[in-house]
Each structure stands twice: as structure tokens, then as C-alpha cells.
Amino acid sequence: MSDANSVNPEPAAIEVDGMSRASFLLRGVLATGAVYGASAVAPFVSHAFAQAPTGASGTSSSGDAEILNFALTLEYLEAAFYQKKAAEVGLSGQAKIYAKQFGEQEAAHVAALTAAIKALGGTPVKEPKFVFPATDQASFLALASVLENTGVGAYNGAAPSLQSKQVLAEAGGIVQVEARHAAAIDLLIGKSPTPNGGFDRPLSKSQVLATAGPLIKE
């Protein structure tokens, strides 16, 4: 059941035109080893993407806080991408309109997740420094597609592990917006707005890290 306009249905293997060869290769290296270890990346990143505590070792709220910190890292990433990288690259037309709108919404997600983590008694991660391999509008939009679609997969992958139904409802309200962003960007660049067909694929943390990790600097 392939879409009429489907380009590549595998989110983890989406090619990003314009991404630098170095970061593309790095992503490939990171993706190949399941146990390459968080030690291979900056300590901040390993903390941000740490697995939620399993069993009785963590309370449900600390597990939820870990998951939300994972989401917060991604939201910081998207907010910085739309609000800072976009200005560096220089966008025009619909791309510029989306970057402004989406940037504001991602910033709102940052604020909401930060508050939610605190409400759970957790410590929100600090905003990381990022590097985005995009040099022009085309490469910016290609990367936007990757980031938004990865975000959808990340939330869908992590949400079933949340203990709190209230937190789940909040996460649901956010992932729906990320999916809307993803569809809009994909349409703008002539891709299918439903790259996974009828069912969006949940991504594991290592899959998300394979894509987002290289963009996070200490």
C-alpha cells in the first residue's frame, strides 16, 4: 500500500539532500551499532536520551521526566532550527512563513515541557548547542522534513511508556502538531505528506539519536 507520491517510506533511512557528507557519514556510523554506547557522544546527549528507568528503580514520575527531557531536547532542537538557523540561511515565501509559525510553536512546546518536567519533580535539561547542516532554503527544508518526521516518530515511540495519563495527553497534543508540521513541509518540497502511509512508525531512542545526535554539540 504505497502512496502515490511516496518517496521513501523508511524514516530511518531518509536521504537528506544538502546534508554535508561528513554528517551523513557520521549518522550512518551511529546508526549501525545498537550498542555503540552513549559514551560515543557528548555526555549531555547521553543524559538527554537516557533510557527511562525500568522496574522499581525509578518512580513513575522520574521515568516520565526522563521521557519528557528526551522530548524537550528535540523541541529545543526544532525551536533553534526554525528561529535561529532559518534566519542564518535566509528563507522566502511559504518556507519563511512556516519557519516563523513553527518556531513559535516549538518554543511553546519547550516552555510546556519544561513546566511539565518541573511539575514531575524533575530537572529540565538545559538548551544544547546545535549545528544544522543546511546552507540554503532547499537544504533547510529537507532537514526540516527529517526533523519533523523524526519528532513524530520519537513521540509515538516514547508515549506508550509514559505512566501519567495527563502527561500522555499533553504529549499527544504536541505530537499532533509535529505531524501537521511534517505534512506541511513535505508538501512544500513535493514529498508525500504521509511518508509512512496510513500508520506513522514509532521510533526507538537509538533511531532518533541516529538522526538527531549529530546535530547536538556540547
Place this chain on the structure above:
Amino acid sequence: MPVESGRDSRVPTQIDTSMSVDVSAQDETQHPQSSGIVERLVRDDSDRKRFLKVVGASGAASFGAFVLAACGSSSKSSTASTAATSAGASNTSSTSTTGDIGILNYALTLEYLESEFYRKVLAANLFSGKVGALLKSFAQQEQSHVVALKAAVAKLGGTPVVKPASKFPIESAKQVANLAYTVENLGAAAYLGQAAHIQSPEVLASALAIHSVEARHAATLGTLVEKSITPDGAFAKPAEMSTVLTAVKPFLA
């Protein structure tokens, strides 16, 4: 892009992505506590009460029985369960209408409606080119949701609700696209409204996988009809079951 009325052979074959979309200030200035798009679309509550009296219980797997029994499980539906009691829904099977099975059957009902809507839209041959291809893919996706949800209900030992008879106004490309925008936003809000009620992580994962696709559909239709791709702003609003069922009432035959 402008959606031409009628069977116009000049319907654009390409999505005009250079056209500025009306990403209106509605998103940014909306108070976070204001009602979501679904609430704003639903007519007044008197419609819901009339609807509940009309539908009636007609068997374990009928949509009507489902509505009356399942509504009672949602927190904002105390009136619905009162109506259910008075309408005599005692012959409904509880396994088809409560818990995760009930939620899946609710979703299945909505997917039946969406799938039938798109089937009729395609049959009317109002769209061509890339827009037509998009809508065809959405039709296929909604049908795949129907198939998956039926299987999910059966896997849990429940009885899938039967496909409801439906009616949709199909008048012009522009009208249909706007209706699709409404329906998809409704579907996304409906799934979001149930997420916190689902008990099984597996069922939740499936619901989330569908939920985000409905959101993609809604955003796509938004670009086609020049309406907001994020009508609720940064945080999508959930819709309660009673609200959604009221909203779909006009489409039940």
C-alpha cells in the same frame, strides 16, 4: 492552491506551493484555554440530545447501540449515559462498547465514515492530478485504518461495530475539500481525546500511529483550502466522544 468548483478540467494538476497559505493569526493569538476547532464546529447541545433519542439500541454491534453505551464511559457524558438508560440499551454487549474495545469500536466508526466519505469523493471525480492522487492515497489510508481497527477489536475478543449508513454532501471540489478539512480535524481530535483512556500500551501505540496520520491529512487539506494547518495552535485540542458524535450526526443516514 485554489480548488476549482465543479468538474473543471482546468483544476490545477500541481499543488501551487508558492502561494501563500493563510496561516492566520488565529493560531498565535488564541488563548490557550479557548475551545478547539472541533468544539467550534459542533452545533448546540440540543442536537446531541435529539440524536441520542433517534439512534436507539438495535443490537450488540450496531453503531446506535455503541453510541448509547460507550458514551457513558467518557467523563463528560453523564447526560449521554442517562439517555442511554432511558432508551433501553440493555441488549448491548458490554465487550463491544467498553474499555479498549469500546474505544477501538468508536475509532472504527469514525474511520468507516471517513473511508466512505473519501470513497464518495473519489467516485464524484472532482479532482485530478496531484490533488486527486493525494485524496486517493488518503482514501486508501482510511480504509487501511478500518481494516486494522476491525482486526484489533477482534483480537481483543470484541465484536467490531458494523459500518453505519452515511450521507455526505458532495457538491463541488471546493466544498468537498472544506468538508474533508473539517472531517480530518475532527478525526485527529477524536483520537487525541481517547489517548488517555486507552489501557493497553499496544492499543495506544496503534492509536497514536493513526492519530498522527489524521493530523497529516488535516494539515494537507488545510493547505488546499487555505485554512490553518494548526487550527488549535501549538497544542492540538482533544475532543470528547460526545462532542465528536454530535459533530458526525449530520453524516449519519
